[in-house]
Amino acid sequence: xxxxxxxxxxxxxxxxxxxxxxxxxxxxxxxxxxEQAVLRGAGSVGTGYLRTFVGPMLxxxxxxxxxxxxRLEKQLDLVVSHGVLHRHIAQLKIxxxxxxxxxxxxxxxxxxxxxxxxxELGRAFAGEVVVSSTAEPKHFYSGDEIDQGLIxxxxxxxxxxxxxxxxxxxxxxxxxxxxxxxxxxxxxxxxYVLAFSLPLxxxxxCIVRRGSLVIDRQHLAMWDGxxxxxxxxxxxxxxxxxxxxxxxEAGKLNEKVLDQIGWELHDGPIQTLTLIGLSxxxxxxxxxxxxxxxxxxxxLKDLDTLxxxxxxxxxxxxxxxxxxxxxxxxxKEAIMLAVQRHRDLTGHPVGVHGDLPDLSINHLNICVYRxxxxxxxxxxxxxxxxxxxVRYKTRAGNLLISVxxxxxxxxxxxxxxxxxxxxxITQRKRIRAFGGKLRVRRGKNGTMVFARLPLDNDRFEPxx
Numbered sequence: 001x002x003x004x005x006x007x008x009x010x011x012x013x014x015x016x017x018x019x020x021x022x023x024x025x026x027x028x029x030x031x032x033x034x035e036q037a038v039l040r041g042a043g044s045v046g047t048g049y050l051r052t053f054v055g056p057m058l059x060x061x062x063x064x065x066x067x068x069x070x071r072l073e074k075q076l077d078l079v080v081s082h083g084v085l086h087r088h089i090a091q092l093k094i095x096x097x098x099x100x101x102x103x104x105x106x107x108x109x110x111x112x113x114x115x116x117x118x119x120e121l122g123r124a125f126a127g128e129v130v131v132s133s134t135a136e137p138k139h140f141y142s143g144d145e146i147d148q149g150l151i152x153x154x155x156x157x158x159x160x161x162x163x164x165x166x167x168x169x170x171x172x173x174x175x176x177x178x179x180x181x182x183x184x185x186x187x188x189x190x191x192y193v194l195a196f197s198l199p200l201x202x203x204x205x206c207i208v209r210r211g212s213l214v215i216d217r218q219h220l221a222m223w224d225g226x227x228x229x230x231x232x233x234x235x236x237x238x239x240x241x242x243x244x245x246x247x248x249e250a251g252k253l254n255e256k257v258l259d260q261i262g263w264e265l266h267d268g269p270i271q272t273l274t275l276i277g278l279s280x281x282x283x284x285x286x287x288x289x290x291x292x293x294x295x296x297x298x299x300l301k302d303l304d305t306l307x308x309x310x311x312x313x314x315x316x317x318x319x320x321x322x323x324x325x326x327x328x329x330x331x332k333e334a335i336m337l338a339v340q341r342h343r344d345l346t347g348h349p350v351g352v353h354g355d356l357p358d359l360s361i362n363h364l365n366i367c368v369y370r371x372x373x374x375x376x377x378x379x380x381x382x383x384x385x386x387x388x389x390v391r392y393k394t395r396a397g398n399l400l401i402s403v404x405x406x407x408x409x410x411x412x413x414x415x416x417x418x419x420x421x422x423x424x425i426t427q428r429k430r431i432r433a434f435g436g437k438l439r440v441r442r443g444k445n446g447t448m449v450f451a452r453l454p455l456d457n458d459r460f461e462p463x464x
Contacts, residue, residue, distance in 0.1 A: 047155035068103040
């Protein structure tokens with residue numbers, strides 16, 4: 001779940017944890033530092049009080065005896081319980097150099113004084129002020145001293161002229177004021193860290209959020225680019241498949257067109273030429289070895305008629321195979337040329353309606369010419385008695401052309417209809433190759449063939 005969170009969320013969580021840990025560490029370090037400073041201050045103050053108020057009470061005789069007299073014990077008890085030291089010192093003990101007690105304000109210290117010189121006491125006799133706690137066992141403590149966790153301070157109390165410490169004072173202080181100081185220091189340190197950390201976290205969060213938004217935008221752009229790349233890959237695959245399919249269809253159509261041309265030549269002109277050859281062969285056989293051949297006028301007329309028919313059929317086939325001279329013509333002139341050739345071949349009138357700007361788009365001239373030519377030829381083959389019309393116009397950057405035949409004539413059962421409708425298949429492929437669409441609508445009184453071809457404005461050439 002954490003890995004799925006946003007970058008700025010991950011950052012603020014981790015940064016907050018780091019800051020909290022640093023804040024806790026800083027607070028602990030500050031508290032310990034203040035604790036050490038307060039303890040050292042308390043030791044110095046307590047040592048001053050002892051030397052000022054307790055030191056002058058100690059006589060040379062008691063010091064040599066290593067034990068406070070009854071009178072001195074009463075005076076020290078009075079000072080500890082009711083004197084000036086009462087507000088700062090909870091208990092007071094005075095130690096001899098051999099580790100025995102010289103004086104103790106606690107009535108439960110009868111078991112002490114067996115001559116054990118522990119480490120803190122040894123450091124104090126060496127002239128050092130030592131601060132410790134009753135929580136750490138060093139000698140005998142009463143139950144209250146251990147439970148209260150009092151602060152104990154060992155300080156040199158009496159020194160001789162040579163600086164040798166003769167007595168060490170040990171006094172206990174209540175830690176309440178120290179705990180209050182440490183708590184106050186901890187809260188103050190925490191507030192300071194928060195005061196500095198929150199603006200820093202806020203600034204860093206803004207920076208990281210800005211970077212996270214940039215990364216999100218780049219991530220979305222990357223996925224969008226990947227999606228588009230996949231779509232383009234699919235589109236390229238479809239185009240490759242269409243191109244391969246078109247190539248195969250083109251090969252099949254070429255074979256069919258060649259078959260149809262051979263069929264037309266075989267069934268038409270070749271048959272007629274065969275008939276002419278047979279007639280001429282008969283004439284030659286009838287005349288024998290004569291130097292001159294006499295032909296009846298009727299036979300000669302028949303031969304002339306057959307020869308003209310053959311030439312007409314070959315001329316018709318050649319007119320359908322050879323492309324017209326379309327170079328430099330406008331779209332309108334290409335349409336009119338197809339209509340005029342149809343009129344010349346069939347003798348059937350064709351109505352033309354429409355208006356086009358004077359545009360010359362060479363790569364569309366052949367397509368437009370073949371579309372009009374094929375549609376008119378189909379109308380002539382299937383419904384010779386119907387009226388034929390060609391309409392054209394431009395709309396929204398597209399060229400719209402329709403060829404219609406209307407009337408009462410029904411489609412004829414000719415050889416052309418029985419053969420493969422190569423014209424429609426070729427036209428559909430040709431129109432689709434230019435990005436257009438072909439539609440055929442058949443009704444009770446005729447047929448309409450409609451084509452829409454896009455006009456590429458970048459390829460417009462002004463007409464002549």
